[in-house]
Amino acid sequence: MNELEKRLLDGFQRGFPLTERPFAEIARQLNAEEDQVIGALEGLSESGIISRVGAAFAPGGIGASTLAALAAPPERLEEIAELVNGFEEVNHNYEREHRLNLWFVITAPDRDGVDRVIAEISRRSGLEVLDLPMLESYRLNLGFDLQWS
Amino acid sequence: MELTGELTGADRRLVTAMGPGLPLCRRPFREIGARAGLSEKNVITALKRMLEAGIISRLGVVVRHHELGYKANAMVVWDIADEDVDQIGERFKTFDFITLCYRRKRRPPQWPYNLFSMIHGRERQAVLAQVDELARACGLEDAPREILFSGRRFKQRGAVYNSGGAL
Numbered sequence: 001m002n003e004l005e006k007r008l009l010d011g012f013q014r015g016f017p018l019t020e021r022p023f024a025e026i027a028r029q030l031n032a033e034e035d036q037v038i039g040a041l042e043g044l045s046e047s048g049i050i051s052r053v054g055a056a057f058a059p060g061g062i063g064a065s066t067l068a069a070l071a072a073p074p075e076r077l078e079e080i081a082e083l084v085n086g087f088e089e090v091n092h093n094y095e096r097e098h099r100l101n102l103w104f105v106i107t108a109p110d111r112d113g114v115d116r117v118i119a120e121i122s123r124r125s126g127l128e129v130l131d132l133p134m135l136e137s138y139r140l141n142l143g144f145d146l147q148w149s
Numbered sequence: 150m151e152l153t154g155e156l157t158g159a160d161r162r163l164v165t166a167m168g169p170g171l172p173l174c175r176r177p178f179r180e181i182g183a184r185a186g187l188s189e190k191n192v193i194t195a196l197k198r199m200l201e202a203g204i205i206s207r208l209g210v211v212v213r214h215h216e217l218g219y220k221a222n223a224m225v226v227w228d229i230a231d232e233d234v235d236q237i238g239e240r241f242k243t244f245d246f247i248t249l250c251y252r253r254k255r256r257p258p259q260w261p262y263n264l265f266s267m268i269h270g271r272e273r274q275a276v277l278a279q280v281d282e283l284a285r286a287c288g289l290e291d292a293p294r295e296i297l298f299s300g301r302r303f304k305q306r307g308a309v310y311n312s313g314g315a316l
Contacts, residue, residue, distance in 0.1 A: 009217075014207035018193050018200075021175055038173050041210070045173070049216045051306055052170025053177075055196070056211065059251075061204040062156060062164060067253060069260075081303040095300035096224065100260075103224070103297075104304070130260055132253040138238035139250040140206045 001049075004032055004040050009050070016053065059134050064114050065107040066133040069100040070125065077101060080125050089117045100130065156204070159187055163195050170211075213305065214269045221270040221298060225280055226262035228255075228293040234264055240287050241266050246279050261293065273298065 007030050017025035023041075024034040044050045059065055072080045077095065084093050084104050093104040108114045114131075122129045156164070166184040171177040178196075179189040187195070199205040214222060229237050234252055241250045241264075249267040266283075270276035277296070284290050 008210060009212055013209045013212065016209040018178075018197050018208075020178065020189060020193070022177065023173075023175065034175060038175070041173050044210075047216070048213055051211045051213050053173065053210050054170035055164075055167050055199075055205045055208045057164070058203055058206040061206075062161075067265075081301075085304045090304060091306050092302075093304035094222075094302050096297040097300060098295065098297045100297075101300075102303075128259075130256050132256065132260065134251045134253055135263075136235065136238065136252040137250075138235075138252070139242035139247060 002040075004030060004036060005044055005049075008037070008040055008044070056140075058140060059137060063107055063109045064111040065105060066114050066118075066131050067103065067105055068118060068121075069096075069103045069130045069132065070121075070127045071100050072102050072125070072127065074101070076125075080127070083124055084121055087117050087121070089113065159185070159191070160195055160199065162186060163192060215302065218271055219269040221268075221273045221276045223268045223270070223276045223280070224297045224299070225266045225268060225283075226295050226297065227264040227266070227289065228261045229264045229289075231263070237287055237289070238264060241283070244279075244283060244286075246270070247283075262295070 008026070011029070012026060016022060019025050021034065023037045026032075027034045027037045030037070041050070041053060045052070070080070081093060081095070081102060084090055084102065087106070089106050089108045090104050091107055093102070095101055096103050106114050106117050108117065118129045118131055162185040163181070166181050172180045174180060176189065178192045181187075182189045182192045185192065196205065196208065200208060227237075238250055238252060241247050246268050247266045248269055249265070251265045252263055253265055255261055255263045268276050268279055270279065276298075280294075280296060284292070284294070
C-alpha cells in the first residue's frame, strides 16, 4: 500500500467533497493530481480493499431492513448461502461460528418486501429464518480507524 | 423511524443510482445525474440535504476490513435488561474498537440477545481481550453474551434499493 492509498483510506471514509470535481479537491488536500487519486481508487477497488466510493444509508432511513439468521446443517451451508445470495435484497451474507451459522442483511423498499424475502428463503430452504430488526442504533458505521502496522 | 416520506421521486432515483457507488471519473456526480435523470447540480444539492438529514450516514470510501488484515470480525451479542439497554448502548459507543452497536428484537427462546456490538480486529485473542475489557468497564461480567466470529463472506456489498422502481 503506498502513501496516497493509505491517506485516501484514512481521510476519506466520510466527508467526501460534494463539488463538481471531487477527486481534484481530494488531490488538492493530499498534494497529488486528480488522475492519481482516481487511479489509486481504481487500484484499491480492483484489489478489493474498497468495495466502492459511495454513500452508506442510515438503517431505517430509507426503506426497511433486517438482520436475519438461520441454522443450516453444515453439509447444506454452501447451497443455502447461494440461495440467499440469489436475492438482490440481500447485501451482506456471512458465515458465523454458531449454531445459527448464516447471517445476512435484507434491505427492501418496505417491510412487506423484507417479509417476502424471509418467507421465500424459509420456504425454499425448509429452515426457520430468524428476523432480528433493529430497534435502536447507538453507533452507526462512521468509518473505520485503520491501524497501519 | 421510516423517513421515506421525506424522499422525493428524484431522491429515490438518486439513491438507486448511487447503489453501485460513484463512477471513478472526473465528474462523477454528472455521471450519477445522467443515470438518475438529474442535473449535476441537483445531485450535489440532494446529497448534501440527505447527509444533513441523516438519511446518508456517510459518503466516502467504503473499506473491506478483511482485505486490510482485519480478519477477526466478531459480532458480540448481549442479553441486557430492557430498562438498562439504552444506557449500556450509549456506553458501548464510546469504545473506539466498537464499529457498530445496535439494539435488536429478541426472539426467545432461540435468541435471547438484544444488544449487538461489532468488533473488527486483526487477531482473535485481541478481540476476546477487548470483549473482556468492555464487560469489566460496563459491569457486565455476568451478563449472558456470545461472540460470533465470522467465517466465509458469501456476499458483501452496498444495499441495492431498487425493486422495479417501487422505492
